[in-house]
Amino acid sequence: xxxxxxxxxxxxxxxxxxxxxDGKQYSFxxxxxxxxxxxxxxxxxEMLRNAGVRVRQGPGCPVCVTTPKEIEETLALARSGxxxxxxxxxxxxxxxxxxxxxxxxxxxxxxxxxxIEDAVAIARKMEDREVVFIGIGFExxxxxxxxxxxxxxxxxxxxxxxxxxxxxxxxxxxxxxxVKLHGLVEPGHVSVILGMEPYRFLTExxxxxxxxxxxxxxxxxxxxxxxVKQVSDGEARLENEYTRVVRPEGNPRAIHLMEEVxxxxxxxxxxxxxxxxxxxxxxxxxxxxxxxxKFADVLKPLEGQEFKxxxxxxxxxxxxxxxxxxxxxxxxxxxxxxxxxxxxxxxFEGGCAIAYKYGKKRQ
Amino acid sequence: xxxxxxGKVISLEGDHARIEYTGGIIREANISxxxxxxxxxxxxHAGFAIQLLDEKEAxxxxxxxxxxxxSEKSAGDAGREGGA
Ligand code: SF4
Numbered sequence: 001x002x003x004x005x006x007x008x009x010x011x012x013x014x015x016x017x018x019x020x021x022d023g024k025q026y027s028f029x030x031x032x033x034x035x036x037x038x039x040x041x042x043x044x045x046e047m048l049r050n051a052g053v054r055v056r057q058g059p060g061c062p063v064c065v066t067t068p069k070e071i072e073e074t075l076a077l078a079r080s081g082x083x084x085x086x087x088x089x090x091x092x093x094x095x096x097x098x099x100x101x102x103x104x105x106x107x108x109x110x111x112x113x114x115x116i117e118d119a120v121a122i123a124r125k126m127e128d129r130e131v132v133f134i135g136i137g138f139e140x141x142x143x144x145x146x147x148x149x150x151x152x153x154x155x156x157x158x159x160x161x162x163x164x165x166x167x168x169x170x171x172x173x174x175x176x177x178x179v180k181l182h183g184l185v186e187p188g189h190v191s192v193i194l195g196m197e198p199y200r201f202l203t204e205x206x207x208x209x210x211x212x213x214x215x216x217x218x219x220x221x222x223x224x225x226x227x228v229k230q231v232s233d234g235e236a237r238l239e240n241e242y243t244r245v246v247r248p249e250g251n252p253r254a255i256h257l258m259e260e261v262x263x264x265x266x267x268x269x270x271x272x273x274x275x276x277x278x279x280x281x282x283x284x285x286x287x288x289x290x291x292x293x294k295f296a297d298v299l300k301p302l303e304g305q306e307f308k309x310x311x312x313x314x315x316x317x318x319x320x321x322x323x324x325x326x327x328x329x330x331x332x333x334x335x336x337x338x339x340x341x342x343x344x345x346x347x348f349e350g351g352c353a354i355a356y357k358y359g360k361k362r363q
Numbered sequence: 364x365x366x367x368x369x370g371k372v373i374s375l376e377g378d379h380a381r382i383e384y385t386g387g388i389i390r391e392a393n394i395s396x397x398x399x400x401x402x403x404x405x406x407x408h409a410g411f412a413i414q415l416l417d418e419k420e421a422x423x424x425x426x427x428x429x430x431x432x433x434s435e436k437s438a439g440d441a442g443r444e445g446g447a
Contacts, residue, residue, distance in 0.1 A: 114409065141409055147393065189366070243420045
């Protein structure tokens with residue numbers, strides 16, 4: 001996939017960046033686990049660092065940003081006898097009282113699905129069971145949930161919406177100023193849905209350059225090159241590198257469906273406090289399929305309780321881009337993909353899992 | 364999780380289509396979010412086609428990369444086959 005020729009081209013792009021940067025240091029952030037995978041898998045992080053660019057990972061892993069409380073909600077539903085349908089990389093995420101995988105060994109019915117339509121198919125087959133789909137994901141995934149809810153799924157089906165949206169989280173990061181950023185690498189597949197406009201306020205209000213970027217190694221390098229160019233030219237624009245898939249208007253049909261089914265909610269993200277209007281709750285019209293309403297008896301007792309992550313886990317710092325995974329004292333020493341202490345070591349989009357997989361184990 | 368992969372629409376049935384991916388793998392996907400027709404390439408995420416792949420833009424991306432670096436082509440690159 002990353003051929004020798006690509007490598008040559010990559011080196012040329014990096015050399016150009018280095019010339020533009022001219023000894024300074026630029027710091028960018030991406031918000032996509034798949035970008036992180038591309039960066040680390042192909043050694044682009046090193047290549048970029050040598051050119052003077054540091055690319056931090058932000059809260060771009062949907063499984064990782066779920067809060068301990070949301071994990072407890074899935075566990076409470078599983079233990080109360082509902083059939084839980086979930087993306088595979090949620091299984092091992094440790095909550096305060098265990099994980100879905102552990103709940104399964106204790107007899108809970110937890111099933112891995114590839115998408116929400118698989119979950120609906122399970123509900124249709126098992127009419128006597130309540131089937132709950134754990135709705136994880138950003139704007140890329142939320143329209144799939146919306147599509148299904150618009151198509152009158154069976155009454156024994158429901159969704160625990162943990163969907164979140166990207167632009168307001170970015171606002172929060174820029175507003176907090178915790179990490180100094182010269183630009184943002186915007187997530188290609190979130191942008192397939194959103195298009196360009198929803199990001200524009202970030203450039204207008206915070207003067208930050210942004211480039212919507214694809215996922216091939218050369219896409220990522222080009223996106224970052226475009227940022228470097230803007231910064232060194234003293235400009236701040238919103239640009240699109242991933243034009244073969246991202247249209248300026250996004251996918252209007254998907255946006256419309258999302259707006260019909262969801263309303264913006266104020267939710268906490270792991271590592272972050274409550275971020276205004278960064279979550280997606282189901283609108284009243286869809287209450288019949290809203291697991292939080294339907295199973296209020298199971299979930300209400302969790303209200304007001306505080307659920308904590310593992311005391312040593314630095315996932316929150318990793319997700320805010322202030323810490324590299326291998327700087328966590330537990331990385332590879334007590335925390336590994338087989339016995340993860342935080343979601344960042346579980347999800348294939350998690351920074352710790354990616355660093356571990358590609359051999360950046362602390363020496 | 365926001366991973367989405369391109370595939371080719373090989374047949375349509377209502378809101379669903381059979382999609383062929385690299386390596387000849389064929390899976391069904393919901394296509395109600397896009398205007399898909401047989402022969403087009405779509406980007407699929409979690410069992411849903413979320414956008415059409417614009418082949419013209421894909422080629423333009425490649426030529427943009429080539430162009431950007433064209434001025435730097437050295438003798439050593441002259442023997443390169445194909446494009447990146
Ligand atoms: S290495 Fe483990 S404990 Fe440390 S931040 Fe990552 S997931 Fe948490």
